[in-house]
Amino acid sequence: MGKRRKTREYALQVLYQWEMTGQDVERGLALLREHLLSAGGEDSFLDRLVRGVSTHREEIDRLIEGHSEHWRLERMPPVDRNILRIAAFELLYCEEVPPRVSVNEAVELAKRFGSEDSPAFVNGILDRIMTEIRKTQALGGK
Numbered sequence: 480m481g482k483r484r485k486t487r488e489y490a491l492q493v494l495y496q497w498e499m500t501g502q503d504v505e506r507g508l509a510l511l512r513e514h515l516l517s518a519g520g521e522d523s524f525l526d527r528l529v530r531g532v533s534t535h536r537e538e539i540d541r542l543i544e545g546h547s548e549h550w551r552l553e554r555m556p557p558v559d560r561n562i563l564r565i566a567a568f569e570l571l572y573c574e575e576v577p578p579r580v581s582v583n584e585a586v587e588l589a590k591r592f593g594s595e596d597s598p599a600f601v602n603g604i605l606d607r608i609m610t611e612i613r614k615t616q617a618l619g620g621k
Contacts, residue, residue, distance in 0.1 A: 483584070484584060486524050487585075489522075491565060493529050494532055494561040494564065496510075497533070498561065504529050508529055528569070532565060536564070539567045542567055543608070556597070558597070559597050562585050562601055566601070582602065
């Protein structure tokens with residue numbers, strides 16, 4: 480498994496814990512480092528994903544909800560919701576990551592941690608988000 484895929488798994492764990500317990504993401508990152516990462520387990524991409532989703536959560540949630548047909552965010556399974564948040568953050572703020580890679584990695588996370596329906600659900604929403612972002616960029620926006 481690639482380093483970035485593992486990093487996305489760790490980010491999912493921290494964000495899931497944050498949502499379920501209300502515990503600060505910084506505490507979640509500290510616990511992850513203490514229990515799962517080897518000594519010196521600094522990972523700037525992990526920090527960027529977790530802190531980025533935390534910082535931009537409202538914007539990301541509006542984007543996801545706006546592209547999920549007939550699904551309110553609070554009705555989505557928490558795992559799917561956080562996978563979508565990570566990928567949406569990447570699509571919006573990680574220009575060095577090709578959009579297709581972000582979507583594919585999210586689908587892989589959904590296969591591993593979600594339900595049987597999660598991969599198609601995640602892929603459908605992210606495909607619509609990616610299409611909108613591309614249109615906006617083509618028109619000269621961010």
